[in-house]
């Protein structure tokens with residue numbers, strides 16, 4: 102056993118946890134990788150060439166692990182999340198599994214052999230943005246979903262140094278206000294769509310969408326793309 106393998110084994114022993122529901126996690130992970138809502142050509146293409154990917158809001162690591170597997174072994178996925186036990190997703194996981202969300206995230210990364218690519222940053226998005234000093238290729242925003250939080254995520258991360266073909270994307274374009282579920286039609290039958298960054302009456306129902314549009318307007322970004330719940334625009 103190499104020193105690195107031994108270190109990994111020791112780390113796992115120290116954590117003393119296993120992936121939650123191993124079968125379903127692995128199934129979900131594979132399925133997620135192949136059918137994740139972000140599995141569209143522009144995201145896959147950017148991932149395949151990326152050096153630094155930033156994920157805001159990583160939770161149990163499903164997307165982090167998929168991103169790691171879809172990029173090269175040299176790609177680093179910076180996973181920013183406070184993993185606060187009181188946050189709605191973490192609280193839900195902990196109440197049902199009686200396990201710590203952050204430890205489970207780490208365990209899932211090891212179980213999927215992507216630990217060398219994943220850099221967890223246990224901070225809120227804004228605090229982490231102040232420390233980040235690399236050149237990013239892709240930002241995926243999936244943290245606090247309020248209009249203001251999405252807007253602030255974009256405001257703090259977008260101006261960081263980026264590669265020529267960098268992509269800004271995120272989850273939950275179809276999510277109604279106050280987590281009141283998704284627009285099922287759009288969610289179940291995704292179509293690629295272009296949206297003007299100008300506000301329209303429909304936007305009043307969707308919290309993430311308003312945050313993205315507010316930022317896009319400020320930056321003079323005229324068009325936002327979506328495919329079901331995924332939204333994106335390229336940084337020019």
Ligand SMILES: C[S@@+](CC[C@H](N)C(=O)[O-])C[C@H]1O[C@@H](n2cnc3c(N)ncnc32)[C@H](O)[C@@H]1O
Nearest residue numbers: 158159160163164182184188225226243244245
């Ligand atoms: C929807 S889950 C993320 C799911 C994950 N991206 C995936 O695809 O599996 C939202 C996550 O955002 C995190 N979060 C909430 N507020 C945040 C903030 N201000 N900065 C960073 N992450 C935040 C939560 O702790 C939670 O784990």
